[in-house]
Amino acid sequence: MSGSFLACAIVLLIISVLQIATTSIAIQAFRDYSNLQQRMDSQYKFMITMLVIACLGVITSCVMIYFSTKIV
Secondary structure: OOHHHHHHHHHHHHHHHHHHHHHHHHHHHHHHOHHHHHHOHHHHHHHHHHHHHHHHHHHHHHHHHHHHHOOO
16 A cells, blocks of 8 residues: 555554543533533534544555555
């Protein structure tokens, strides 16, 4: 595979890891303030969804890196 495929995979990995860190901090803030979680239930569910999507991004980027560095 080409080097640009590897570069895209690395960029996806970096973005996904940063997204996991960001959403984890936000979810922790929602849990620390229970009345905030009750008032902003839709934002809390959105953060959970974004965390799941970021985890899928990490898995996808690892597969992309594997296939781009695989020696045929």
